[in-house]
Amino acid sequence: MAGKSGREISAVPEGGIKSKLLSWEGALVLILIGVNILGVAISPNYNVNNVLREMPRYLAEIFMMFGMGYILVLGDIDISVGALVCLAGTVTVLSSNAGAPFIVAVIICLGVGLLGGMLNGFIATRFTELPTMIVTLGTQIIFRGIAEVLFETWGNGGGTASMADTKGLMLLAKKLGPFPIAFFCVIIVGVIMIVVLAKTTFGRKLYAIGSNKTAAYYAGIKVERIRFICYSLLGFLSGLCALFLLTATFGSNTTTGQGFEMEVIAMCVFGGIATTGGKGNLTGAFIAAFIIVCLRIALGQRNINTQVILVIIGLMLIISVLVPSISSAITARKKRA
Amino acid sequence: MAEDLILELKGITKIFPGVKALNKVHFQLRRGEVHALMGENGAGKSTFIKVITGVHAAEEGQMFLEGQEVHFKGPRDAQEAGIAAVYQHPTSYPTLSVTENIFMGHEDVKSGMIQWRNMNAEAQKLLDSLDADFKPTDEVGALTIAQQQMVEIAKALSTNAKIIILDEPTAALTANESEKLYEIVERLRDEGKSIIFISHRFEDMYRLATRVTVFRDSQYIGTYDVDGISNADLIKAMVGREITDMYPKEDIELGDEIFRVEGMTRTGYFKDVSFDVKAGEIIGLTGLVGAGRTETIESICGITRPDSGKVFLEGKELTIKEPVDAMKAGIILLPEDRQKQGLILSWGLGRNVTLPIQGELANNGFNDEKKERELAKQRLEEVDTKAVTIFQPASSLSGGNQQKVVVAKALAQSNMKVVIMDEPTKGIDVGAKKEIYEIMGQLAKKGYGIIMISSEMPEIIGMSDRIFVMCNGKVSGCLQRSEVTQERILELSMEKSDSKKGGAA
Ligand SMILES: Nc1ncnc2c1ncn2[C@@H]1O[C@H](COP(=O)(O)OP(=O)(O)OP(=O)(O)O)[C@@H](O)[C@H]1O
Numbered sequence: 001m002a003g004k005s006g007r008e009i010s011a012v013p014e015g016g017i018k019s020k021l022l023s024w025e026g027a028l029v030l031i032l033i034g035v036n037i038l039g040v041a042i043s044p045n046y047n048v049n050n051v052l053r054e055m056p057r058y059l060a061e062i063f064m065m066f067g068m069g070y071i072l073v074l075g076d077i078d079i080s081v082g083a084l085v086c087l088a089g090t091v092t093v094l095s096s097n098a099g100a101p102f103i104v105a106v107i108i109c110l111g112v113g114l115l116g117g118m119l120n121g122f123i124a125t126r127f128t129e130l131p132t133m134i135v136t137l138g139t140q141i142i143f144r145g146i147a148e149v150l151f152e153t154w155g156n157g158g159g160t161a162s163m164a165d166t167k168g169l170m171l172l173a174k175k176l177g178p179f180p181i182a183f184f185c186v187i188i189v190g191v192i193m194i195v196v197l198a199k200t201t202f203g204r205k206l207y208a209i210g211s212n213k214t215a216a217y218y219a220g221i222k223v224e225r226i227r228f229i230c231y232s233l234l235g236f237l238s239g240l241c242a243l244f245l246l247t248a249t250f251g252s253n254t255t256t257g258q259g260f261e262m263e264v265i266a267m268c269v270f271g272g273i274a275t276t277g278g279k280g281n282l283t284g285a286f287i288a289a290f291i292i293v294c295l296r297i298a299l300g301q302r303n304i305n306t307q308v309i310l311v312i313i314g315l316m317l318i319i320s321v322l323v324p325s326i327s328s329a330i331t332a333r334k335k336r337a
Numbered sequence: 338m339a340e341d342l343i344l345e346l347k348g349i350t351k352i353f354p355g356v357k358a359l360n361k362v363h364f365q366l367r368r369g370e371v372h373a374l375m376g377e378n379g380a381g382k383s384t385f386i387k388v389i390t391g392v393h394a395a396e397e398g399q400m401f402l403e404g405q406e407v408h409f410k411g412p413r414d415a416q417e418a419g420i421a422a423v424y425q426h427p428t429s430y431p432t433l434s435v436t437e438n439i440f441m442g443h444e445d446v447k448s449g450m451i452q453w454r455n456m457n458a459e460a461q462k463l464l465d466s467l468d469a470d471f472k473p474t475d476e477v478g479a480l481t482i483a484q485q486q487m488v489e490i491a492k493a494l495s496t497n498a499k500i501i502i503l504d505e506p507t508a509a510l511t512a513n514e515s516e517k518l519y520e521i522v523e524r525l526r527d528e529g530k531s532i533i534f535i536s537h538r539f540e541d542m543y544r545l546a547t548r549v550t551v552f553r554d555s556q557y558i559g560t561y562d563v564d565g566i567s568n569a570d571l572i573k574a575m576v577g578r579e580i581t582d583m584y585p586k587e588d589i590e591l592g593d594e595i596f597r598v599e600g601m602t603r604t605g606y607f608k609d610v611s612f613d614v615k616a617g618e619i620i621g622l623t624g625l626v627g628a629g630r631t632e633t634i635e636s637i638c639g640i641t642r643p644d645s646g647k648v649f650l651e652g653k654e655l656t657i658k659e660p661v662d663a664m665k666a667g668i669i670l671l672p673e674d675r676q677k678q679g680l681i682l683s684w685g686l687g688r689n690v691t692l693p694i695q696g697e698l699a700n701n702g703f704n705d706e707k708k709e710r711e712l713a714k715q716r717l718e719e720v721d722t723k724a725v726t727i728f729q730p731a732s733s734l735s736g737g738n739q740q741k742v743v744v745a746k747a748l749a750q751s752n753m754k755v756v757i758m759d760e761p762t763k764g765i766d767v768g769a770k771k772e773i774y775e776i777m778g779q780l781a782k783k784g785y786g787i788i789m790i791s792s793e794m795p796e797i798i799g800m801s802d803r804i805f806v807m808c809n810g811k812v813s814g815c816l817q818r819s820e821v822t823q824e825r826i827l828e829l830s831m832e833k834s835d836s837k838k839g840g841a842a
């Protein structure tokens with residue numbers, strides 16, 4: 001039934017293939033291709049096999065990125081997860097060295113991650129007046145502090161702990177064809193995380209909370225419960241990150257996981273997720289993650305200093321967040337002319 | 338006869354993507370007059386104001402200030418030329434003080450230092466002239482809507498404007514507060530300022546304006562002397578058709594009690610509030626702003642926690658801890674503040690409408706976008722929303738149309754048993770108002786219980802079966818439809834000890 005005036009409102013979605021290609025994700029795909037061309041151009045060793053071989057230690061971060069994507073869409077932030085990776089890895093190594101079977105060590109690794117995430121979620125949802133940046137800064141210090149106490153007490157000295165029995169980890173580091181197991185796991189976890197965020201009622205709630213928390217609450221969304229779930233999920237994925245990182249490092253030290261949280265936030269933002277909440281999606285972030293990984297591998301093969309690589313990634317990040325303002329400025333100028 | 342025009346606009350056209358918001362409109366403002374600007378929701382009134390103040394650049398048209406053509410590049414130019422506006426949706430900074438808000442953008446600075454003492458004194462002077470009952474150092478977010486309105490007016494006055502524009506300033510005000518605003522406007526007029534006043538309330542226009550300009554469908558319809566046009570003709574000019582029987586309240590057989598609230602108390606907000614609703618009944622809840630109406634129903638719906646009190650639905654006591662508990666039980670709230678509580682402004686209209694029920698429409702947790710689109714379209718058309726597609730962001734709608742989206746969102750909830758509407762027609766034009774009343778009538782006929790909070794006397798009196806009046810956090814009385822008069826409501830809204838003071842206002 002139309003209203004008194006008989007006005008009709010269109011309900012036909014617009015878009016189609018053209019708008020998809022013009023979107024930021026479309027641009028990211030082009031950039032990914034560009035980065036790979038660049039890689040081949042600057043480094044003779046840049047080929048599929050080498051890239052896949054170097055990939056696992058970077059892949060680990062991508063697990064964490066998916067969880068961070070959810071947190072950012074909520075309009076929250078979690079800067080403790082790099083330290084949580086260190087803690088989870090350390091506990092895993094120490095418990096394995098103390099005789100725990102590999103499968104138990106794996107459960108411990110994921111469990112520590114989950115518990116850490118739940119702790120963040122608990123504090124963030126109990127004391128909603130605290131900024132989450134501060135909450136997770138606190139837990140970051142706590143997680144790393146605990147890890148350091150563990151090193152000193154049971155580690156191999158000098159702030160390290162290495163895994164004595166690496167059989168299990170070797171198994172996880174195996175390849176299926178040319179692809180490492182981690183690669184498949186990232187794809188599976190990624191697809192699930194992308195679909196849940198984009199297609200389910202749960203995902204829609206995250207966007208609602210990130211866009212207007214008050215209106216979401218009035219609409220009957222259990223805001224704090226959902227935030228708690230997302231923090232716990234990020235913690236669990238950080239545990240997964242720690243596990244796959246071990247398959248590349250076989251041990252952990254005081255700097256393990258340092259800066260991961262910032263790198264995954266960078267991937268998300270580069271992928272189009274706004275830190276102010278409610279915007280972007282994980283498809284973009286997923287592509288962006290591979291752009292950054294490929295770039296690092298390519299530049300790394302040329303023996304370019306890691307600090308320089310970070311500068312380049314930082315620049316890319318700033319440019320990418322500027323793109324919307326630049327393009328709207330251009331259209332505004334066109335309109336005026 | 339040469340008129341003394343202070344402001345004139347000719348042939349103004351403003352185009353937004355997909356909509357022509359203004360189509361060659363004219364406007365003339367005489368020096369020292371109060372000029373009402375009226376028209377349907379989405380007619381282009383707010384857009385027109387923003388063209389005058391330089392917020393929007395018009396595609397076509399000219400503007401003359403005291404006979405000189407002017408081109409404003411932004412709000413700053415307009416401010417410097419002596420034009421000040423109070424916009425429809427508040428633009429204040431809630432965490433800053435009253436003084437900071439008033440002088441935002443034109444602080445008193447001497448050699449790089451902000452002169453707080455001067456500014457606070459200046460602010461106090463402005464507030465005194467408005468008879469305000471709060472301090473310059475108060476935080477704006479902690480003030481009531483009426484008080485915030487006053488801050489915005491003080492802000493407009495602080496620039497020493499010659500032309501003052503008020504976009505729906507009374508939409509959230511009760512009779513008493515409106516009266517106060519009328520007095521302020523009259524005083525400004527007597528001081529020689531020229532005023533443009535937008536409102537959907539006819540009583541505002543009759544009380545204040547000498548002339549009224551009407552827009553409809555982005556076009557200029559005409560300018561009339563308020564004394565020289567009948568109410569019916571004016572309505573026809575505004576909505577393009579006649580409207581009779583504004584309050585289509587039918588007498589229907591009331592059923593059993595469906596909803597009851599007992600002894601609701603939240604210290605500092607409201608005390609021992611009890612009332613009941615029968616199936617098919619429309620209950621009016623009124624009182625002055627600050628009487629605790631919104632706070633009470635927010636506690637009923639689980640937004641805030643009451644200290645004590647019971648809620649019964651169909652005879653069974655409910656435990657409501659969160660909004661979702663009330664909703665699941667079938668108690669639907671239409672919140673007061675559309676921009677903060679009712680809508681996600683950056684989202685499309687459709688998603689806004691279906692947000693509370695996306696779970697019901699979904700298949701195993703996956704959103705059923707097709708079903709959502711159809712339902713949203715249907716509900717939005719039912720309340721006659723002026724929109725192009727259900728995908729356009731809520732922020733792109735006019736104020737009244739945003740309100741319609743909030744109504745559509747409440748109506749989309751199929752398990753409704755009781756609906757609590759907090760100022761449902763705030764900012765809505767006459768035509769659409771009547772449609773919302775009709776919808777309320779239909780809901781009543783179907784046996785739902787309806788609670789309407791409203792500050793608008795005619796609608797409370799016109800639509801309610803029973804009226805509960807609140808005063809200072811308590812229910813001060815209940816009036817039957819047969820015995821209700823404006824005077825009795827006012828009497829009950831004011832505290833006994835206060836009644837002399839209130840009566841004089
Ligand atoms: N920023 C914007 N982007 C796109 N369309 C807009 C924007 N602002 C306003 N419009 C459209 O312009 C038209 C006029 O809106 P405007 O806000 O001026 O109406 P109004 O007369 O003030 O109505 P109301 O009484 O509901 O406040 C509407 O159709 C609205 O949807």
Ligand SMILES: [Mg+2]
Pocket residue numbers: 382383384425504735736737
């Ligand atoms: Mg308006």
